[in-house]
Amino acid sequence: MGMTITEKILAGHSGKDRVVPGENVWIDVDVLMTHDVTGPGTISIFRKEFGKDARIWDRNKVVVIPDHYIFTEDQHAKRNVVFLRDFVKDQQIENFYDVGTPDYKGVCHVALPEEGYTRPGDVLFGTDSHTCTAGAFGEFATGIGNTDAAFILGTGKLWVKVPQTMRFVFNGKMPDYLMAKDLILRIIGDIGVDGASYAAMEFAGEAVYSLNIEERMTLCNMVIEAGGKNGIIAPDNETEKYVKARTNKPYKPVQNDPDAEFASELKYDTAKIVPLVAKPHSPENVEAAERLSDVKVDRVYIGSCTGGKLTDFKAAAKILNGRKTAVDTFIVPATTDVEKGLEKEKIGSKTLLQIFKEAGTRIGHASCGACLGGPEDTFGRINGEEICVSTTNRNFPGRMGSKKGQVYLASPLTAAATALTGKITDPRKFLA
Amino acid sequence: MSQNRITGKVYVVGDNVDTDQIIPAKHLVYDTHSPEERKLYGKYAMSGVPEEKSGLPEGGVKFIKEGTFESEFPIIVGGKNFGCGSSREHAPLALQVAGVKAVVAQTYARIFYRNSVDGGFLKPLESVENIFKSFSTGDHVEIDLDANKITNKTSGKSFELRPLGDAADIINAGGLFAYARKIGMIKSKAEANV
Ligand code: SF4
DSSP, X not given: OBOOHHHHHHHHHTTOSOOOTTOEEEEEOSEEEEOTTXXXXXXXHHHHHHOTTOOOSOTTSEEEOOOSSOSOOOHHHHHHHHHXXXXXXXXXXXXXXXXXXXXXXXXXXXXHHHTTOOOTTOEEEESSGGGGGGGGGTSEEEEOOHHHHHHHHHHSEEEEEOOOEEEEEEESOOOTXXXXXXXXXXXXXXXXXXXXXXXXXXXXXXXXXXXXXXXXXXXXHXXXXXXXXXXXXXXXXXXXXXXXXXXXXXXXXOOOOTTBOOSEEEEEEGGGOOOEEXXXXXXXXXXXXXXXXXXXXXEEEEEHHHHOSHHHHHXXXXXXXXXXXXXXXXXXXXXXXXXXXXXXXXXXXXXXXXXXXHTTOEEOOSSOGGGGOOSTTOTTOBOSSOEEEXXXXXXXXXXXXXXXXXXXXXXXXXXXXXXXXSBOOOGGGGOO | OOTTEEEEEXXXXXXXXXXXXXXXXXXXXXXXXXXXXXXXXXXXXXXXXXXXXXXXXXXXXXXXXXXXSSOSOSEEEOOSSBTBSOOOTHHHHHHHHTTOOEEEESOBOHHHHHHHHHTTOOEEEEBSSOOGGGOOTTOEEEEETTTTEEEETTTTEEEEBOOOTTHHHHHHHTSHHHHHHHTTSSOOHHHHTO
């Protein structure tokens, strides 16, 4: 019996010929990422357990990307970044993207690929649950807590339970009104927020391979919302083209064995899927956007690691071009590269930035922004009873700020269409 | 009392209690290693749970009484997918600081489970059935880890728990670091000069 991509990567990194789901193995780590919320705690544990003078296992394999609480006056939040700075200096870590410098990047899961840290066949751990985003590159990537991360800092190793792989196949072509967000919401709506608990979720099929890397990242980003451990997409030319343009580090792409065993396989006819929305307060409350056309909203938020990439803004701009928004609309690019892209990328003769400005949106700076609420002065944060359509990945109570707020998750196309009408709107209305 | 028995009043919540409910994101800024600031994690533990779901079945029960830092409930019973959401270790830490010894739920989000075990914060126990509806907040509860059983002393009913399995070694050692020292994978504290 053969192995899946996930099983092969874990076998390779534990020095074994084969592993089977359910088995616990110690694996070698290629990259460890941490950020401003979880970094300080990780560092404290590292110092406490390995000693004040301890050195990290490999300074070239640790990446530090402050992104969560950036444009705030909150003193505790600012102190976290100072803490990171000291550690990075002490340990001579070069992969650091400091706030207030030209190196500053923004949201870690989008910054990692942009900077060449996501490579097929690798093992990536990060102290953030959406580290699974990098599965889009055909690598094993998952989120961990501070204790596990501190352990890696000292040893370069971690134990994992080999997950079984669930397979999701999207057959047929991708219609222009759908985005990766619709596909992943369809799955979460079908299997529920714990439907893939402890499992790897592999995405395949013609529609998936037709997606660009950023869209594939959106698929893998939200496996955690189905309880999944990691997402995985077999690397192809598209993947290699993206990776090779950003790093010259060697890597080994891994494919499923022809006789690999999957725990389950769910097949979709992509043409039958419609633009979807996840209603408050769970990503599994999935409903067709067209059936919610009487839901009035107060604001629209387009941003985050899942919905704030250049592809997301191109999609939103397609709808907003030459039109005016009817409700407060917040545009928050994930990274500074995306921010620059808004000024370069054009539809016709207008840049995305011009389109957004003319549409009357409010444009923030690269960071996690209000995706997770954050300090009260955070741009776009829900501070009252607002109803918000958002391209982010979580709509738990209080996720974007106030517990009284209500968040509907949707694709950038659906979010932009909603911004124009002030009610939840199927983007097909504007794509004729 | 035996180490393998946990008793006390129970706080009951439902399915899908996420980490933003266990400790809302705006509180993640306190230093976990400063004794004064650490206490704040206890103070705000479970403060993100919606009012009507705070302490089922009636709701509206504060997990932490006004002006205090510790909970009167050492045991939490929930339903499916407890601890879903972010990877923040502050979640099991906040519960530990608040005085929680064990959580019983039918299933866990894997990062929360892993964090609870590897950090040695509390015991995440899995019930075979979804049992939160068989408990009322404030009921007196006993967990027997040898017999893999939770008993609602108030109602007299018992329910089966799943054995800890592989995680038991790490839990019994007191967390990942203690375990790795025990198996000789990393240096002892004395050798490491900690
Ligand atoms: S954008 Fe949102 S989901 Fe992504 S890393 Fe930041 S807080 Fe997490």
